[in-house]
Amino acid sequence: MAANLAEGSSRSSLKDQAHFSQLAYGSLMEIASHLAIANDLNYLPESDSHQLKSDILDISNMINSLWRSQKRREGEKLNKTS
Numbered sequence: 001m002a003a004n005l006a007e008g009s010s011r012s013s014l015k016d017q018a019h020f021s022q023l024a025y026g027s028l029m030e031i032a033s034h035l036a037i038a039n040d041l042n043y044l045p046e047s048d049s050h051q052l053k054s055d056i057l058d059i060s061n062m063i064n065s066l067w068r069s070q071k072r073r074e075g076e077k078l079n080k081t082s
Helices: 002-009 014-040 046-081
Strands: none
Touching: 002 014, 014 046
16 A cells, blocks of 8 residues: 555656545555454454554555545646646
């Protein structure tokens, strides 16, 4: 997930940056899935699971905000060139 964001930040086009933000979100959802499985198998204490779910929600909101900003700025850039 962090690697996706790092790679996206090096891209010059906002469209590419937004693409890597989507990849990061997908990776975060994979982590959420692994957490659910670990929770179902009782590998984690319930308190840890709740905290991690909360952290995933916070990170998800941040990635989505970043993606929306990239898409908005991409649209503004396209409107200026038209």
